[in-house]
Amino acid sequence: EQIDTVTRAFMAQSVACARCHDHKHDPFHMQDYYAMAGIFRSTDALYGTVNGQGNRQASDLHAIAGNEADRVEKTRKHDNSLYRLNGRLLIMEEEMREYREKGSNATGNERTRMRTLTRDIRDARANIKSLEKKSPDADYAMGVRDGRIGDARVLVRGEIRNQGQTVKRGFPQVMDGVKAYPISNRSSGRLQLANWLTQPDNPLTSRVMANRIWHHLFGEGIVRTMDNFGATGERPTHPGLLDYLAVRFVEHDWSVKSMIREMVLSRTYQLSSNTTEANAAADPSNRFLWRMNHKRLGAEALRDAMLATSGRLDRQPAGGSVVTKLGNVNVGRAQRQLSQMQRNTSQRSVYLPILRNALPEMMRLFDTAEPSLIVGKRNETTVPTQALYLMNNPFVIGQAFNMAKLVMDTAEGRPDGIRLAYELAFARAATDDEVSRAHEFLNSVAEEKDRPGQWTVLCLALLASAEFRYID
Helix, strand or coil, rough: CCHHHHHHHHHHCCHHHHHCEEECCCCCCCHHHHHHHHHCCCCEEECCCCCCHHCCCCCEECCCCCCCCHHHHHHHHHHHHHHHHHHHHHHHHHHHHHHHHHHHHHCHHHHHHHHHHHHHHHEEEEEEEHHHHHHCCCCCCCCCEEECCCCCEEEHHHHCCCEEEEEECCCCCCHHHCCCCCCCCCCHHHHHHHHHHHHHCCCHHHHHHHHHHHHHHHCCCCCCCCCCCCCCCCCCCCHHHHHHHHHHHHHHHCCCHHHHHHCCCCCCCCCCCCHHHHHHHHCCCCCCCCCCCCCCCCCHHHHHHHHHHHHCEEECCCCCCCCHHHHCCHHHHHHHHHHHHHCCCEEEEHCCCCCCCCCHHHHHHHCCCCCCCCCCCCCCCHHHHHHHHHHHHHHHHHHHHHHHHHHHHHCCCCCHHHHHHHHHHHHHCCHHHHHHHHHHHHHHHCCCCCHHHHHHHHHHHHHHHHHHHCCE
């Protein structure tokens, strides 16, 4: 899995197919697979926090923490105490500075206060220094280190009991024009593999990454098979453009932010998504980019958009994972508590924990990528459960209520409220016809619901609309 993940992610090639035999389509041999296998075999993975029954087998893996929830709580209390002490010290130092500016003009009481402040400031600094020394242990993180160094032996036909020759650790030989980094007997080869993948003359890494960035911005990659640049993958529609972007990516020191800036400032990105009959007949799938592709918001962006529209999006990083609050439990058995925690948080979706067996409901329904797989291009499904979720889920209804409250508190009168709701949801002005129809809709539910309920239903309809979920 490690070999397949690394080669597909950075090279858009699957060297894993060469485990049992030479690759049938691409120029990778069994020796290439086992050369890389030796690198990962010589590496120890450090991970794990839950010491459950399933983890009690002989293993070289290391648990990185005990009860994570306790550690987070201790860290929070320590940081709060340090914050209060520093705040008190700043106030005393400011008061002392004011007295010193008076100099000989200070009164007797002020001189007495200065002596008291001098002692209190000295004690506060000592307390801060002592508290800093008692800081809780540093955060743990998943990581790797060199383990027992050794090369891998070929498994004939992939059979563990049928071992062949030993293959020295190294890299795929098909790219023999790329500088090879020698691997010593004292190194696993991880650093050399990283250097080999990211050197400027590697023909794949920069192209693969540039293609991934293009895909996220334009909806389709220049090579549409994102994880397959091999013989069975699609050919690039604009090979010259892909080469240019790969060179620019390296020139920008592999900066994703710089590449995004360059792409979004291009004329192609700024094209309208409007269609014409002539162009649609000549290129119905828009392979040659004569217009911008219609793009549906991903699950994470859809959730963030709802929070932003309702005025509740918290853009600050989360203070630790909500999972730690569960303690040392099997996450699969705490689905209800976890779902409640995830629903109540208003941080951006990028800070939500991704657990393979307990994805948030919204992520599962709206085609979030399978966490355990390399997924360069997500599926886009349209199923009834998505509509039911948008109409009935407490999270969506809650954001519609918050949006309605924002509209009622801000707008003066119903017409202004309708226009504001459209601006919040669609980032455009409502047409006269839309204002009229929304006005009629509010009248139709006036007898059934109170005023906040009327606006909540209208806002819910806007959040569940296709226009809210698609970018034109």
